[in-house]
Amino acid sequence: MQILVDADACPAVVKDILFRAAARVEVCVTLVANQYLRTPPSRFIRSVQVGAGFDVADARIVEMAAAGDLVITADIPLAAGALGKGAHALDPRGEWFSAENIEERLTIRSMMDQLRSTGVDTGGPSPYSPRDGKNFAAQLDRFLARQRKAPAAG
Template sequence: MQIWIDADACPKAIKDILFRAAERCQLTTTLVANQSLPLPPSRYIRMLRVGGGFDVADNEIVQRMSAGDLVVTGDIPLAAQVIAKGGYVIDTRGEAYSRDNIGERLAMRDFMDGLRSSGVDTGGPAALSSRDVQNFANQLDRFLARYAGLS
């Protein structure tokens, strides 16, 4: 099992949690982004830089990941592709996406896109809170204990 991070928009606090988990659990963790990002020295953490462009990082993650891998992303269409390929997804606020809830998340995303394209100001997501960071850490720990046999 590997961890893949959709890293361009992943908050630093979340990356730091993932870096510690990679070391603790000795799991290969790959950040995929269209720019170089600072990484701690580790044999488990690596960077995959991709070209700029729409969905380039997403496509690279889907192409390289395997069934059973974990992907950390807030991108719902990417999450749907990962789940369809047999992977697991946790968003940066700690929500685990699954076959049971991804359809609903995609429908809501499409609905909100429709509102925005018709000129409705839907606002953006709230800033990442300390509670969100804690939710992510707890969800990651539960995932690692359950699916990777680690904690």
């Protein structure tokens, strides 16, 4: 199991939480972005820089993802791609994407895109708060604890 991070828009606090978790539970965390990212020295943390372009990092994350992996992203189509490969998807605010909610989220995203294309100001997400960081950390800890308790496949 590895953790793949859509790092271009990932809040710094989430990256810090992931870096601490990587060391604590010895899980590989890979940040994928279209820019250079500085990471702390660790055999469990790496970064992958991809070329510029629309959804290049997302495509690379889906390509790298495997069943049981965890993908950290706020991008709904990327989460859908990860779920399609059998991976788990968690957004930086600590909300899970799932087979039960992904279609609804994709539909709402499409509807909002259509509204924006007609000039409607739909606003944006609320600012990232300390509560969001705490919720993310709690969800990540629960997930990692479940992974440690799960019997090894084989």
